[in-house]
Amino acid sequence: MNKTKRIFVALIMALVTLTSVMFAGCSVGTNGQNPFHTHSLTKVTPKAATCLEDGNREYYTCSGCGGAFADVEGTVMLFTNQYVIPAKGHQVLKHGEKKATCNSVGSKEHYECRWCNTLFKDADGMFQIEEAEKLPVLSHLLTKVLRKEAVGFTPGWEEHYVCNNCDTLYKDAEGLIETTLEAIKIAPSLTDFEYKIAFTPAANVESINGTGGAEYISATYTTADNGLPATQYTLKAGAKANMEVEAWIHSVVSQTMANGQNLRVPTFNGVARKMEMIVKNDGAQDVSFRYYAENYGDKGGVDVTIAAGETKTVTFEVKPGGSIGCNYAFKLLSDVSEETKITMYGYFYCEGEVDSISLYRDADKKNFKVGDSFTLDGLVVKAKGASYDEVVIANYMTDLEEGYVFTAEDIGTKTVTVAYGEYTTSYQITITA
Numbered sequence: 001m002n003k004t005k006r007i008f009v010a011l012i013m014a015l016v017t018l019t020s021v022m023f024a025g026c027s028v029g030t031n032g033q034n035p036f037h038t039h040s041l042t043k044v045t046p047k048a049a050t051c052l053e054d055g056n057r058e059y060y061t062c063s064g065c066g067g068a069f070a071d072v073e074g075t076v077m078l079f080t081n082q083y084v085i086p087a088k089g090h091q092v093l094k095h096g097e098k099k100a101t102c103n104s105v106g107s108k109e110h111y112e113c114r115w116c117n118t119l120f121k122d123a124d125g126m127f128q129i130e131e132a133e134k135l136p137v138l139s140h141l142l143t144k145v146l147r148k149e150a151v152g153f154t155p156g157w158e159e160h161y162v163c164n165n166c167d168t169l170y171k172d173a174e175g176l177i178e179t180t181l182e183a184i185k186i187a188p189s190l191t192d193f194e195y196k197i198a199f200t201p202a203a204n205v206e207s208i209n210g211t212g213g214a215e216y217i218s219a220t221y222t223t224a225d226n227g228l229p230a231t232q233y234t235l236k237a238g239a240k241a242n243m244e245v246e247a248w249i250h251s252v253v254s255q256t257m258a259n260g261q262n263l264r265v266p267t268f269n270g271v272a273r274k275m276e277m278i279v280k281n282d283g284a285q286d287v288s289f290r291y292y293a294e295n296y297g298d299k300g301g302v303d304v305t306i307a308a309g310e311t312k313t314v315t316f317e318v319k320p321g322g323s324i325g326c327n328y329a330f331k332l333l334s335d336v337s338e339e340t341k342i343t344m345y346g347y348f349y350c351e352g353e354v355d356s357i358s359l360y361r362d363a364d365k366k367n368f369k370v371g372d373s374f375t376l377d378g379l380v381v382k383a384k385g386a387s388y389d390e391v392v393i394a395n396y397m398t399d400l401e402e403g404y405v406f407t408a409e410d411i412g413t414k415t416v417t418v419a420y421g422e423y424t425t426s427y428q429i430t431i432t433a
């Protein structure tokens with residue numbers, strides 16, 4: 001071997017050795033053993049991928065050759081895709097615009113990554129934002145609402161202000177005193193039903209506190225012109241002012257009506273009641289008296305003067321008291337020089353649930369001729385509910401108006417429907433030529 005050939009062989013040997021070392025640095029033998037390199041392995045702890053950064057499964061890496069291995073001996077080599085968990089990328093969801101109210105700020109439409117909650121201006125998640133752009137709090141925009149009186153069963157309300165933006169109610173135009181519809185409600189004059197009082201028979205007349213009224217004041221049961229039960233007081237000559245009797249119904253006692261049916265008046269503890277009486281003085285002298293709810297002392301009641309021959313409508317309120325019922329007392333406020341008859345009947349506005357209605361008394365007239373006017377005279381309607389037996393109701397309606405004049409087209413039998421709210425009853429009338 002000459003010198004040139006020896007150098008060449010040495011070069012080849014060096015190259016082979018170098019190649020082997022380099023080869024060993026990039027890879028290992030099939031059995032993981034490499035005669036040129038001993039792996040120095042470190043365990044890499046697993047890490048979850050985030051939206052933007054890759055994660056990895058647990059593996060071992062060699063500080064010498066940079067290889068990745070499944071095992072601590074470095075025998076099972078891993079490809080990148082076997083230990084790297086790729087980043088998921090943001091997945092954005094849209095948040096629609098949230099309108100501002102008078103009490104809270106709103107926000108403009110924006111996007112949010114469902115994984116990392118990063119906020120973005122755009123649907124592609126290109127422009128990251130710290131927070132959604134705010135829409136400023138609205139200021140109250142107050143509109144005046146005029147006072148509305150209660151009508152029938154419908155409540156009204158006091159004058160107030162309402163915000164067009166947030167519907168909040170205020171007592172004042174400046175929006176400083178907040179209120180509620182309940183607080184400004186005007187209670188209806190009629191709560192559920194209205195019925196007419198059945199007055200007590202004369203037997204209930206008693207003096208109050210020994211005033212001698214019972215000797216000078218008597219009461220009999222009678223019927224008013226419109227068919228309703230009424231009480232007629234007879235004031236004897238010599239009756240003096242301040243004599244008192246109680247001669248009216250107790251509000252929980254059944255009353256025997258003229259035709260033998262019972263009417264019961266519901267209790268009314270704790271609730272104010274309106275009463276309306278029609279009072280007629282058949283005598284030749286003016287009479288002054290006080291009418292009140294006896295059990296409640298001076299709570300409620302009214303002083304009245306009815307002139308000789310006069311008929312007057314008298315109203316007053318029985319204020320709430322602890323008792324479940326009461327008698328209605330009659331106290332003379334003027335001396336009586338000659339016998340005088342006072343007739344009363346009335347309405348008592350009361351509360352109760354209605355289950356059904358029916359006719360308490362038929363209309364006087366059920367047969368009409370062509371040219372006659374329809375009339376409801378004499379008709380008395382009663383209601384029945386779970387909390388009471390029966391009460392007479394005043395504010396019913398009929399489908400045929402009073403005063404309607406029958407024509408030849410009406411000849412035959414007609415049904416008159418009587419309605420009270422959703423409850424109805426009916427009766428037949430006949431129209432002839």
Ligand SMILES: [Zn+2]
Pocket residue numbers: 037038039040062063064065066067
């Ligand atoms: Zn290695």
Ligand SMILES: [Zn+2]
Pocket residue numbers: 051089090091113114115116117118
């Ligand atoms: Zn994300």
Ligand SMILES: [Zn+2]
Pocket residue numbers: 102139140141163164165166167168
């Ligand atoms: Zn508002």
